[in-house]
Amino acid sequence: MCAGVCHINMMWLLFAAACALSAVDPGSCDTKARPFVERAGSAFSQRKYQSLLTVPNGEQFGNWTWPEMCPEGFYAAGFSLRVEPNQYGLDDTALNGIRLYCSKPDDRSFLYSIESHTGYYGDWSDPQWCPSGVLISFQLRVEPHQGLFGDDTAVNNIRFRCSSNPTLEGPGMDWGEYGHWSQECSTTGICGIETKVEEYQYGLDDSSLNDVRFHCCA
Secondary structure, three states: OHHHHHHEEEEEEHHHHHOOOOOHHHHHHHHHHOOEEEEEOOOOHHHHHHHEEEOOOOOOOOEEEEEEEEOOOOOEEEEEEEEEEOOOOOOOEEEEEEEEEEEEEEEEEEEEEOOOOOOOOOOOOEEEEEOOOEEEEEEEEEEEOOOOOOOOOOOEEEEEEOOOOOOEEEOOOOOOOOOOOOOOOOOEEEEEEEEEEOOOOOOOOOOOEEEEEEEEEO
């Protein structure tokens, strides 16, 4: 439960320590902006949503898992990825998880994190944020099935488009190609996530994250 909260809070503790030692520009040391992050989990999974964003190039392995939703009035404004780096001849899994950071539209001082089920490999990246607005659509980079004796990695990376128009690309791996963009949330933005994950294969070929879909809330 601590993972998302501790990751953000540790970055801010290091930043505060650098400020105390004057290792950064004093003008940037306003720690009043430090966000508080709480792991939402499935606590808000009954939130009603308006539509579901999907893409056609997800891979075939694994099963759809539980949804996780932002609480009422919160929408995804940023994300981070769990990525296993290149294993150089050993079994690669590439992108293992996607974590969304939910905020109120005009207030990022208090955040909830949601991620549904994730794979087990790699470390979480630093968050990326829409400069303003919220996430409204996505695009997946997917390596297609490599055959009986190939090394499947399935989803490698993701791009999001913000309501303020910028496109954000995660620090994933580069196997495979990007497919089509999903539809866009027609009203406010993304408010939930469900993942399709292949469970641990006990020494056989692991592909981990195979597909994802996002909920849009009014």
